[in-house]
Amino acid sequence: MDIDRLIVTFDRGLRxxxxxxxxxxxxxxxALSNGQLSERAxxxxxxxxxVNHAGEICAxxxxxxxxxxxRDVRAKAALEQAAREETExxxxxxxxxxELGGRKSLLNPFWYAGSFAMGAAAGLLGDRWNxxxxxxxxxQVVEHLxxxxxxxxPDDVKSRAVLEQMKTDEARHATSxxxxxxxxxxxxxxxxxRLASRxxxxxxxxx
Ligand SMILES: [Fe+2]
Ligand SMILES: [Fe+2]
Numbered sequence: 001m002d003i004d005r006l007i008v009t010f011d012r013g014l015r016x017x018x019x020x021x022x023x024x025x026x027x028x029x030x031a032l033s034n035g036q037l038s039e040r041a042x043x044x045x046x047x048x049x050x051v052n053h054a055g056e057i058c059a060x061x062x063x064x065x066x067x068x069x070x071r072d073v074r075a076k077a078a079l080e081q082a083a084r085e086e087t088e089x090x091x092x093x094x095x096x097x098x099e100l101g102g103r104k105s106l107l108n109p110f111w112y113a114g115s116f117a118m119g120a121a122a123g124l125l126g127d128r129w130n131x132x133x134x135x136x137x138x139x140q141v142v143e144h145l146x147x148x149x150x151x152x153x154p155d156d157v158k159s160r161a162v163l164e165q166m167k168t169d170e171a172r173h174a175t176s177x178x179x180x181x182x183x184x185x186x187x188x189x190x191x192x193x194r195l196a197s198r199x200x201x202x203x204x205x206x207x
Contacts, residue, residue: 009068013116016060017108021091024084028092029161034099041153046102047205048148049159052166053093054105054204055141055197058115059086062137065119072127078180079134082173089169092162099158105204118196131182136190138174140197142167 037045063083070076097104105111122133145167152159185193 005068009064012064013061013112016057016064016090017112021087021094023088023091025088027095027162028165029158032157032161035155035157037153037155041155042100043102044151045153045156045159046097046100048152049093049096049100049162050102050105051201051204052145052148052163053090053097054108054111054200055144056086056090056093057105057108058111058197058200059137059141060090061112061115062119062122062134065116065121066123066130066134067119069120069123070127070130078131078176082134082176085169085173089166092166096159096162106207107203111200111204114196128181128183129185131177131180132185133189133193135174135177135182136185136193138170138177140190140194141170142174144197144201145170 060083063079063086066079067076067083070079094104122130125133145163149160149163149167152163
């Protein structure tokens with residue numbers, strides 16, 4: 001990697017972690033009014049949205065990592081479109097955490113670094129596996145979001161709207177990776193990914 005590329009990559013990482021993310025689409029549920037949330041429900045919702053925000057930090061890092069090592073231009077274009085939407089997810093979850101009076105995960109730099117390394121490693125395996133890794137990640141994120149939609153306080157309609165739209169987007173990311181020729185990952189890889197994301201989601205709920 002040349003020095004310019006290194007600087008751009010480093011700059012993107014810093015922005016992801018420390019600058020507010022931008023969104024082109026309106027924030028889902030923006031027009032809805034805040035339901036009456038008890039203090040407990042508010043805290044629970046803020047913790048769940050912190051986990052989802054940390055997940056989007058990971059998505060940014062995975063895509064950045066993959067973009068650094070991926071070779072095929074076609075796969076790159078698919079990755080870039082998805083990455084733009086991930087930036088919107090980052091913006092939406094960030095906004096929702098603020099509205100709920102919560103805070104972001106203190107370990108975001110750590111999640112970013114770990115995911116970046118995983119993305120870069122996947123990118124080195126070539127496009128079929130790279131896209132396979134992406135498709136599997138998105139599939140697992142959809143499952144995860146379904147779980148959170150169950151766990152969210154029923155009155156938190158705004159967080160719900162955000163997660164619903166994210167779920168739609170992530171499912172589309174998985175489909176487009178499959179259309180681009182994603183390989184199906186072997187079972188041990190899928191299990192390892194699930195375990196890694198469990199560590200993140202459980203920790204980010206508290207930290
Ligand atoms: Fe996302
Ligand atoms: Fe996605």
